[in-house]
Amino acid sequence: MRTFLVVESPGEEPEAWSASLDNDANAFAVVFDMHRDRLYHHALRMTTNVHDAEDVVAAAFFELWRLRKSVRVVDGSVLPWLLVTATNLSRNLTRGIRRYRSLIASLPRATEMRSSEDVALERIEETRLATNVREALGTLAPADAALIVLTTFEYYSPAQAAVALGITDGAARTRLHRARTRMAAALGTLEDDENINATKETNL
């Protein structure tokens, strides 16, 4: 039997989000502080370097503010919406982030900027897995990819994911089954390709 981890939203989030909707800038900053790390970890999984991951996080929060009136709140939390948005932004990096490109470019960054190669060398196994997952997610329809992200990587139940995506519980479960099958197939194909490549390298 599959069990789902119940993700509880921090007690103060509903209050902070509600105040944010009343244009309380400090409350919005609290929401940012609550979710930025988890969103960044997700963005790292979905992009090829830290710079892009930071851009995705920034754009997701700007989108959260822009679309605040239509954001779907799941059990008092906007995190599922942020995760879905970050997934979509990652999949379509250029167009999705263009709206905020000049704003994000104006933000300072630490001089100790590390290249994607450094990161890849440090986390070679993690990076390989992340690349496979990203490529497999890329084979799915956007809504299916978001379902996989929420339920498989972020431990939301299908019912919670359904709310975040604005679909019925039944539709979420049906799509999830299809998405998991396709994801498994895509990952299997990628693994096969890697094994073939590894064999070729060994034979060199």
Next chain:
Amino acid sequence: MSTMEMDPVFTAALREALVATVKDTPRVRRRWRWRVGTGTFLGVTLVVGGVALASGVFSLPGAPVNTPLGNVITATRTGTATIDIGTPPATATDVSLALTCLTVGTFDFPDESSMICGSADLIRPSIYRTGSEVVPLTAGVDTVTIKTSPNATWRLQAMYVNQVTTSWGVNASGETYGVANQKGTPDLVAVIINQGHTDGYVKETELNCAAGGDVASLAEAAAWDKTSQNRNITIPVYESDGVTVVGTFTVGSATGPNAQTVPLSSLSLGC
């Protein structure tokens, strides 16, 4: 710097940019809305609820029809200033104003409606940073004063109009229907629901009741506020016959895990 933590310099700058964005987001405060219905309490609830009362919608019964008279006067100023708009034509009743902010700032119309513009608005097309009001003429006054925050620059377009308020409709049951205007509020008040896809009418009595009724004191208002923090109330939306139900109108802005949305008919509010 760990790769699993976002660059702290970038994080701090992003946080600051988000705070600035929220602070700069304009809020057009339409104080005239507060006069719609029975009082401030009702107005606030509807505006915060993000559902539009169809006040001022041209084609609805009771809506004002403005006929332009004369030329459009255009002026650009910085700071609080008074614009001479010339002698009004004999048939003029009101002056139509369109104010565009050219810098950040707060801009007050003569009727106390106000508009706030932030830096994020300045990069948007002018239509998104233009506020419009139609204000009644004051006998012997042919100027318009716009009050602003220091150094705020604006462009005003002003034109005299003749305003005629159309009549409310009357249905088979004798109930009036249309939009609220200076004559008061009809029995059936026009509303827009489903993100603008459905027009209909709510009963003024039910709207008042769901919005807290007539509060007699601040204490009563505070008590209602506390009760309605986690509660939205839905009321039926009818066709102009006041009988055929076409949807529901939600009064309230409660969100979060404890928020409940209940029909008015399930409550005993005594109104």
